[in-house]
Amino acid sequence: MTTSSTTLPAVHRRFVETASGAIHIATAGAGFPLLLLHQTPRSWDEFRDVIPLLAQKFKVIAMDTIGFGDSCRLPMAEHSIERWARVSFELLDALGIQHAAVAGHHTGAVTALEMAASQPQRISALVLSSCPLNDAARRAAHAGRRTIDEVERATDGKHLTELWSRRQPYYPAGNIELMERYIVDAVKAGDMASHGHHVVSHYVMEERLPLLASPTLLIQATDDPHASPYAPKLAAAIPGSKLVAIKGGMVPLPDQLPQEFSDVVAAFLMDQNL
Template identity: 50%
Template sequence: MTAIRRAFADLSVGQVHFATCGDAAAPAVLLLHQTPRSWLEYRDVLPLLAQRCRAIAMDTPGFGDSAPLRGPASIEGWAAVAVELLDVLAIDRAHVVGHHTGGVIALHLAAAHPTRVASLVLSSMPFTGEAFRRVRRDRPPIDAVEPSEDGSHLAALWQRRQGFYPPGRPDLLEAFVRDALKVSGDVEGGHRAVASYRMEDHIHRVTQPTLLIRASGDPFASPHVPELQAHLPQAHVAEIAGGMVPLPDQMPREFAQVVLDFVARI
């Protein structure tokens, strides 16, 4: 299996960590993770994509081993740093894949920098319009837990997510908790950035070929597919049955195959 190589790029925010796999001459695929994960969400996906592509998974600033943004977390700021990484890697255009928060970043990247994005794969991405923002304003924190001396806050973090993860896969919840504990500053910053993003102001500028991945077991994202299709008439939909919130590391083979099949048609 093709080896994964990890490195840091010196960008405007400081050092940004990324992992790459595959032939540097092959078509580039940039992978953007959900909140509060890291490149590890795609660890098992990278070698599968590397069979035909140059796959790059970056740690969003403030997550994993990347330095945070200089200022509040924002979709626009994260997309700008992703372009900087493409510049450093001498990648003129990439297929961009994003899961949950990563999908929102990917969409803004395509809207704001259209010449840099060959196609979009938006996995389990919400439509962050006014209705979404209104609901999120009234919703309690998703991942923030009050630290406790006996460590019970770690169990609380686990339990908040457990219902959205497949049974019998404690490894996926362990990966989530490890990444959540590494977030620089506020673990809710990524969720707030999504909740405040005015997607309706940008989505009409997205003209690239687009694939919407619908994970049937993800209650946060599946209901948004029809609304996204209404705004992205060029989009196709691929459903991954049984997929839940941790889709890329829950079902890496199915996820990678859907991406490869789509990219092959571009």
């Protein structure tokens, strides 16, 4: 799938009006639709280098989850994985897309899972990258805990360095650009940077897993301690699913290793004849 960068499809950005408000998207390519969903507190930018690679085969749509990036906001109490999944379908409806593949990373994987559980007839293939297994045990373990992106704003800006220091151990050493891209999205998200993690921790995933019917790929980033341990358990819980490990992958897998990520996703989707 490797191609000279001069021939890669161009990425276009715009806003799409949905029943919930304006959703910001980045799109490229033509072919079968592939919706990309980012982790908390990122934006479409998490897939900035992935989009043109996958757009060689597919019509790629990377959305800013409602409340993140440049998409519209909701009252805090209205956020849930189920609502995020509904908004994602609202976006597909506004684009005139009835059937799509969906690939999500971390939080985005949980939203993608709910999309496939709630409307399986519309999800032709499902890719869960670094997806947590948010069962009763995990919900209990995370109840009341401070999230990784939860910092108190300070007038001297020290909360920015705190955000940096809390995330840095899970990012490639010395990669300042990836950390800066994270910081930009975290600052833009504001309180949602922390709240997005609480949204995931309240999702009752074990009741939704039996509803999955779409062909499913699980991507395991081997050096992501927050998600990697769950991958074999999720694979066992989703009959017929395929598990692929990306060696050296960390929390920012799509923007850390875009070629490897894109190759794995594209190969799986092409195996489904999409």
